[in-house]
Amino acid sequence: MIEGQKHRNGRRARLAAFGVGLALALALAAVAPPALAQDADAQRAEFLSLYQQILKNPTNVELTLRYARLGAQIGDYEASVSALERLLMYNPNLPTAEIELGLLYARLKSYTMARVYLEQAAAAPNASPEIRARAQDALAKVDRLSSPHQFAGEVELGVQYQSNANQTPGAAVPAPPGFTLPSIPFTRQHDGDVFLNAAGIYRYDLGNAESDTLEATGTLYESAFFRDSHLDLGIAEITLGPRLTLDRIGIEHATLRPYLMGTYVTLNNNSLLWGGGAGIELAKTFGWGTLARLFYEHEERGYFKSSFDPLATQLNGNVDVVRLTASQPIWDFSTLDLLLRYVHEKTRFSFDTNNQYRIQASYSIRYGGLLDPPGVARPWETVLEVGHDWTPYDAANPAINPFVKRSDRSWFFGASEFLHVNKWLAAGIGIERQITSSNLGNFSFNNTTATFSVKASF
Amino acid sequence: MSARRIAITACTAVSLLLALPGAGLSQTVGVTGAVNPSTSGTPPGATVRELGIGNDVVFNERIATTATGQADILFLDRSALTVGPNSDLVIDEFVYSPDTGTGKLAASATKGVFRFVGGALSKNPDSVSIKTPAAIVGVRGAVVLLVVNANGGGTLYLLYGDQASVSSAGGHVDLRRRSWAIDIGPDGSIGNPHPADPAALQALLALFKGTGNGGASPPPTEQNLAGGPALFIDDDIDANQIDLRNYLRSLDKFDIYLIEKLHKTRQPVIVICRDCG
Numbered sequence: 001m002i003e004g005q006k007h008r009n010g011r012r013a014r015l016a017a018f019g020v021g022l023a024l025a026l027a028l029a030a031v032a033p034p035a036l037a038q039d040a041d042a043q044r045a046e047f048l049s050l051y052q053q054i055l056k057n058p059t060n061v062e063l064t065l066r067y068a069r070l071g072a073q074i075g076d077y078e079a080s081v082s083a084l085e086r087l088l089m090y091n092p093n094l095p096t097a098e099i100e101l102g103l104l105y106a107r108l109k110s111y112t113m114a115r116v117y118l119e120q121a122a123a124a125p126n127a128s129p130e131i132r133a134r135a136q137d138a139l140a141k142v143d144r145l146s147s148p149h150q151f152a153g154e155v156e157l158g159v160q161y162q163s164n165a166n167q168t169p170g171a172a173v174p175a176p177p178g179f180t181l182p183s184i185p186f187t188r189q190h191d192g193d194v195f196l197n198a199a200g201i202y203r204y205d206l207g208n209a210e211s212d213t214l215e216a217t218g219t220l221y222e223s224a225f226f227r228d229s230h231l232d233l234g235i236a237e238i239t240l241g242p243r244l245t246l247d248r249i250g251i252e253h254a255t256l257r258p259y260l261m262g263t264y265v266t267l268n269n270n271s272l273l274w275g276g277g278a279g280i281e282l283a284k285t286f287g288w289g290t291l292a293r294l295f296y297e298h299e300e301r302g303y304f305k306s307s308f309d310p311l312a313t314q315l316n317g318n319v320d321v322v323r324l325t326a327s328q329p330i331w332d333f334s335t336l337d338l339l340l341r342y343v344h345e346k347t348r349f350s351f352d353t354n355n356q357y358r359i360q361a362s363y364s365i366r367y368g369g370l371l372d373p374p375g376v377a378r379p380w381e382t383v384l385e386v387g388h389d390w391t392p393y394d395a396a397n398p399a400i401n402p403f404v405k406r407s408d409r410s411w412f413f414g415a416s417e418f419l420h421v422n423k424w425l426a427a428g429i430g431i432e433r434q435i436t437s438s439n440l441g442n443f444s445f446n447n448t449t450a451t452f453s454v455k456a457s458f
Numbered sequence: 459m460s461a462r463r464i465a466i467t468a469c470t471a472v473s474l475l476l477a478l479p480g481a482g483l484s485q486t487v488g489v490t491g492a493v494n495p496s497t498s499g500t501p502p503g504a505t506v507r508e509l510g511i512g513n514d515v516v517f518n519e520r521i522a523t524t525a526t527g528q529a530d531i532l533f534l535d536r537s538a539l540t541v542g543p544n545s546d547l548v549i550d551e552f553v554y555s556p557d558t559g560t561g562k563l564a565a566s567a568t569k570g571v572f573r574f575v576g577g578a579l580s581k582n583p584d585s586v587s588i589k590t591p592a593a594i595v596g597v598r599g600a601v602v603l604l605v606v607n608a609n610g611g612g613t614l615y616l617l618y619g620d621q622a623s624v625s626s627a628g629g630h631v632d633l634r635r636r637s638w639a640i641d642i643g644p645d646g647s648i649g650n651p652h653p654a655d656p657a658a659l660q661a662l663l664a665l666f667k668g669t670g671n672g673g674a675s676p677p678p679t680e681q682n683l684a685g686g687p688a689l690f691i692d693d694d695i696d697a698n699q700i701d702l703r704n705y706l707r708s709l710d711k712f713d714i715y716l717i718e719k720l721h722k723t724r725q726p727v728i729v730i731c732r733d734c735g
Binding site for chain 1: 488489490492494512528530532534536573576577580599600601617618619620621632633634635637638650651652654656659660663666667668671673674675677678679680683684687689690694695696698699702703705706707708709710
């Protein structure tokens with residue numbers, strides 16, 4: 001009776017926490033946009049009105065500049081190009097107009113055009129030293145961005161504290177009928193660790209008319225625990241494959257990427273598993289700015305026996321993953337990310353074979369406030385996350401309970417706050433709560449993680 | 459009905475007709491936003507006129523420039539067509555519905571250099587086309603440069619945007635890569651897309667720089683522009699790097715927990731197995 005009530009209370013608490021988290025995320029997502037939508041409508045109306053005024057008075061420089069500026073703000077870049085080019089018909093010696101055109105074309109990834117205008121601005125006899133310096137600086141960036149070799153990445157280094165670092169159940173394992181279970185050797189243990197979480201991408205432009213590229217990605221995670229090195233985890237993953245544009249078959253702003261992938265994981269500084277497989281990704285950017293990516297991956301996995309887990313090879317098998325992600329910018333300072341994922345993990349024994357279904361959402365918003373570092377617009381970033389996993393197993397494990405097939409459910413809640421010190425560096429704190437319940441009590445556990453980290457983006 | 463009443467009715471009807479968009483006999487498609495002499499316009503059925511700044515450009519009007527002539531036509535849909543020196547072009551068709559942003563813009567270019575900057579119409583497929591002696595150029599949400607040689611051949615440059623295309627008896631080729639070009643042979647043969655030659659682009663852009671004051675009096679000066687706020691800050695270019703960052707495969711921390719969970723919680727099970735076995 002008391003156990004049942006505790007269970008109900010725990011469930012209520014979890015649902016309440018979920019409700020609060022979701023309400024916060026939705027409130028933040030919902031409050032800002034209506035006001036901004038009005039601003040956008042007003043900007044659009046002003047933009048159209050300006051054009052009508054320009055039709056009546058095309059040589060009005062002030063109108064033309066306002067129109068160009070507003071065009072860039074609302075994403076009508078052609079309007080900005082047209083307005084600035086017209087100024088050069090009135091007077092060909094306007095290095096300011098040329099540098100703006102160069103920067104505009106650079107932002108639009110038309111680098112040859114950008115270079116032409118920037119070089120003209122830098123060489124103009126009447127260019128001010130500031131204009132020349134800006135042009136030279138932009139030319140250096142254009143050279144870097146127009147190189148066929150492109151790199152980008154993120155490196156996060158931090159410390160974190162986990163309330164249940166070994167993720168053991170808080171309650172005693174219920175013994176199935178007819179079985180006498182030994183006591184679990186592990187007890188719940190809090191611990192802290194230093195971690196490194198890094199991801200990089202290298203893209204090589206194949207130089208064809210379709211803008212196809214060859215793309216390699218790398219991911220690395222390493223953690224070192226302060227008290228119990230058995231918990232140290234290392235994960236490395238690489239993928240390699242071409243990214244082919246689909247405009248050639250009439251699908252605009254879409255790419256297809258077949259790739260090979262490899263995974264290597266260590267636990268307690270010993271090899272735990274390796275994986276090798278292939279995947280295919282379909283990515284498409286929609287007109288309203290959504291980047292949607294659909295993945296299918298198949299990976300064969302082999303485990304290494306160790307004194308820590310001498311039966312690890314019974315997990316040998318393969319993993320199939322179908323993943324859909326969507327990233328929706330909401331204005332220029334917030335993003336809503338959604339994830340739907342299905343994972344089928346097939347192992348040697350059906351009681352280890354499972355399906356995992358995940359739904360996850362996160363919302364990040366950038367804003368300015370107190371203690372803003374100079375030169376950084378909207379340096380503060382709040383990220384809220386919520387996710388749910390359901391993992392049913394294919395068969396009952398006779399060693400645990402021969403009559404009950406394991407089924408786990410997990411809720412994830414996360415909130416973090418980052419301060420962007422400059423374009424490349426941010427520092428932040430975060431807290432995550434993971435609540436996992438299983439119909440087999442020895443797989444239920446809760447864990448709270450508090451993190452402080454520094455993140456570099458390049 | 460008295461003659462006076464008939465006259466009033468007729469005048470009212472004509473006024474109403476003229477007030478309807480596109481109902482005028484010589485439908486206005488836009489105005490000249492910049493003009494350097496000598497540039498002439500020939501409306502259909504009318505005599506040649508010297509174009510000046512702010513003149514209406516009408517449907518089926520022929521625009522021709524001399525060696526120093528230039529004209530920038532601002533269309534009602536916010537498209538802009540710049541006609542370079544020694545060029546000849548006719549606005550064949552212009553239909554635009556401001557409410558839906560749909561319609562059609564078609565022109566014929568017989569010689570010269572042209573720059574087209576898309577407006578509302580070009581955002582729709584198959585809505586903007588420029589006919590040359592050897593081929594038809596289509597523009598979709600783009601900024602293009604078009605060179606039409608005296609022999610009818612030419613080159614199409616995609617400066618920015620989604621797509622430009624060339625169609626002729628020789629086939630159809632799409633151009634989707636910015637700062638790339640397609641050559642068109644006088645016989646309609648279409649070459650493969652290739653990177654634009656920067657020197658050629660520079661020379662072409664020079665043809666669109668004002669040979670005079672473009673009709674602006676006084677013309678804008680560098681001081682006028684330099685005093686105002688910058689339209690774009692050069693740091694914006696770095697945003698291109700963020701586009702690439704969107705394709706990172708970052709590890710989700712919840713996935714890390716799951717991997718930890720699988721193996722950290724697995725150990726008791728192994729112990730149970732052993733003892734049970």
